[in-house]
Amino acid sequence: xxxxxxxxxxxxxTTVYHFIFVPLTIGLSALVAGLQTAxxxxxxxxxxxxxxxxxxxxxxxxxxxxxxxxxxxxQFGMNWSAYSRFVGDIxxxxxxxxxxxxxxxxxxxxxxxxxxxxxxxxxxxxxTIWTASIGTMLSAYFILAANSWxxxxxxxxxxxxxxxxxxxxxxxxxxxxxVTVPHTLTACFLTAGAxxxxxxxxxxxxxxxxxxxxxxxxxxxWVVLIAGVGVxxxxxxxxxxxxxxxxxxxAAAEALYETTDSASFSLFTIGSLNGDEELYSVRIPSLxxxxxxxxxxxxxxxxxxxxAEYEQTYGAGDYRPIVPVTYWSFRLMIGFxxxxxxxxxxxxxxxxGERRSRSRWLWIAAVSTVAMPLLANSFGWIxxxxxxxxxxxxxxxxxxxxxxxxxxxxxxATGLIVLTVLYGILAVIEFGLFIKYAKAxxxxxxxxxxxxxxxxxxxxx
Numbered sequence: 001x002x003x004x005x006x007x008x009x010x011x012x013x014t015t016v017y018h019f020i021f022v023p024l025t026i027g028l029s030a031l032v033a034g035l036q037t038a039x040x041x042x043x044x045x046x047x048x049x050x051x052x053x054x055x056x057x058x059x060x061x062x063x064x065x066x067x068x069x070x071x072x073x074x075q076f077g078m079n080w081s082a083y084s085r086f087v088g089d090i091x092x093x094x095x096x097x098x099x100x101x102x103x104x105x106x107x108x109x110x111x112x113x114x115x116x117x118x119x120x121x122x123x124x125x126x127x128t129i130w131t132a133s134i135g136t137m138l139s140a141y142f143i144l145a146a147n148s149w150x151x152x153x154x155x156x157x158x159x160x161x162x163x164x165x166x167x168x169x170x171x172x173x174x175x176x177x178x179v180t181v182p183h184t185l186t187a188c189f190l191t192a193g194a195x196x197x198x199x200x201x202x203x204x205x206x207x208x209x210x211x212x213x214x215x216x217x218x219x220x221x222w223v224v225l226i227a228g229v230g231v232x233x234x235x236x237x238x239x240x241x242x243x244x245x246x247x248x249x250x251a252a253a254e255a256l257y258e259t260t261d262s263a264s265f266s267l268f269t270i271g272s273l274n275g276d277e278e279l280y281s282v283r284i285p286s287l288x289x290x291x292x293x294x295x296x297x298x299x300x301x302x303x304x305x306x307x308a309e310y311e312q313t314y315g316a317g318d319y320r321p322i323v324p325v326t327y328w329s330f331r332l333m334i335g336f337x338x339x340x341x342x343x344x345x346x347x348x349x350x351x352x353g354e355r356r357s358r359s360r361w362l363w364i365a366a367v368s369t370v371a372m373p374l375l376a377n378s379f380g381w382i383x384x385x386x387x388x389x390x391x392x393x394x395x396x397x398x399x400x401x402x403x404x405x406x407x408x409x410x411x412x413a414t415g416l417i418v419l420t421v422l423y424g425i426l427a428v429i430e431f432g433l434f435i436k437y438a439k440a441x442x443x444x445x446x447x448x449x450x451x452x453x454x455x456x457x458x459x460x461x
Contacts, residue, residue: 004403006412007079010419012385014071016378017423021065021430023377026140026185027192028058029106029133031223036129040122045445046211053212053442054196055129057434059114064430066107071419079412083392083402090156090165091146094172098142106135140188141181148176150393151384152245163396176245179238186230187337187380189223191373194340196220197347199438201366204356212442217347217366224344224369231337236291243292246394248306248319249387252326254288258302263288267331314395321389329383336376343369 001009032055039047073095076084084091109131116125149156155170156163165171197220200213243250256263265287286296293300301309303320310319343365350362388394392402 001409003407003409003412004400006409006416007075007403007407008399010079010412010416011075012382013416013420014068014075014423016381017427018065018068018072019377019381020374021061021068022140023184023188023191023373024061024195025058025065026133026136026188027190027223028054028061028195029129029136030189031192031196031219032058033126033129033133035219036126040126046215049212049442049445050216054216056437057195057199059110060430060433060437062110064426068423068426078415079404079407080392080402081404081406083397086162086397086402087150087393088162090149090163090171093165093168094142094146094149098139102135102139102142104135106132106139109135137185140184141177142172144180144184145172145174145177148174148180150391151180151388152176153393153396163393175241179234179241183231183234183238186227186234187373187377189227190231190337190340191377193220193223193227193344194369194373197224197344198367198370201347201363201369202438203441204351205363205367209441214351217351221344221348224340224373225348228337228341228344239291240294243300246388247301248303248310248321249326250292251301251303251306252321252323252387253330253383254300255323255327256288256300256302257304259299259305260302261289261299262286262297263292263300265291269327317390319390321387326383326387329379329386333376333379333383336372336379340369340372340376343372 032051035047035054036051038044039051109128112120113125113128113132116128119125120128149171152174153163154174155165155167157166158164171177196216200217200220203209203213204217239250251257254263254265255269262285264283264285266281266283269281289298289300290296292298303323307319311317346362347366350359390398390400392399
């Protein structure tokens with residue numbers, strides 16, 4: 001592999017790892033805020049204990065997410081300087097807004113929430129966690145706006161060999177952004193709901209603190225189901241926008257080589273590695289046409305026809321992504337998300353009312369649910385980014401042109417090894433802390449003590 005390939009591997013590894021924490025941060029912040037709201041409104045102790053418990057896990061996740069996210073921006077300058085020069089005028093604007101507005105908002109109010117227990121009035125303290133949660137969502141919006149510009153460039157003009165910003169409003173209201181943001185946010189809630197479901201199931205299987213974890217299990221399961229429906233609806237809309245803007249990506253998602261009306265969707269296929277020959281498949285008739293066009297009889301362009309169109313538009317070259325990657329990542333994304341919803345529905349049904357499931361396999365499945373949205377998220381981003389290849393900015397700038405010319409193969413390999421090892425160490429720390437405090441259960445509440453003007457600010461956990 002050359003320096004470009006190594007840089008791509010490095011960015012892929014660090015990005016997938018970082019995005020383990022992003023959806024949990026966004027989803028858990030809102031769910032913790034919701035639990036604290038329930039405590040403020042009802043005064044019930046189990047809501048406060050749940051807030052403290054899930055809040056601790058949220059903070060661990062937030063801290064590691066910040067650390068792993070910082071590296072992402074450094075890589076643009078280190079490994080992707082040509083890309084940074086080309087998109088810097090546009091890409092920098094939403095990222096700067098994210099850093100100066102959204103991240104400061106979430107970090108500042110999160111600090112007030114951490115240290116404000118027993119210091120701030122209840123409703124003011126509650127407002128701090130809601131504000132932090134809103135900050136996480138705004139942060140996602142601005143970052144997704146930057147990524148969406150790579151998928152569908154708008155609000156720009158070419159000047160001196162680089163893209164120059166002409167309208168920040170066009171960038172922030174990009175049609176790709178407007179469908180990507182709700183799809184991503186609903187996936188975040190699906191991920192956080194699965195976390196509540198899995199950890200609660202582990203405790204309930206052991207008859208531990210059912211007064212806290214039974215409501216948490218139900219909350220998590222309902223969030224998985226509702227957010228899952230949201231993911232399906234927004235994903236359907238996003239697929240149609242994607243088909244219009246990047247027809248090659250949709251064709252590659254099905255390994256569809258010839259333009260077809262009433263195109264079927266294959267759940268599973270056995271054939272050649274690149275998908276051009278099929279030996280056996282399990283198909284749903286007309287589903288791909290419905291996903292791509294909204295009509296079961298709609299026409300879906302095939303890879304060969306799109307390749308010919310791109311050669312006429314952009315010049316000679318191979319504009320096909322790696323078809324096995326797009327084909328399987330698309331299905332694994334859908335499959336893991338759907339499986340999480342199925343287990344959540346089963347957990348609700350078999351634990352409805354005062355019932356409690358005695359099935360060992362259901363509890364094992366419920367605990368394993370935590371991994372399913374994380375895998376779905378990862379495969380979703382792999383599909384999104386790999387399906388855009390060979391472009392970093394679709395139709396404007398190729399990946400082969402985007403690397404840093406001064407970075408040697410040895411330097412790229414060193415960066416890849418160092419960051420992979422560093423992230424591996426962080427993974428051990430993160431998962432060790434998470435498992436330790438998840439197993440510990442919800443803390444008992446301390447008795448009220450008289451307030452004092454001299455009482456120092458204290459970390460609530």
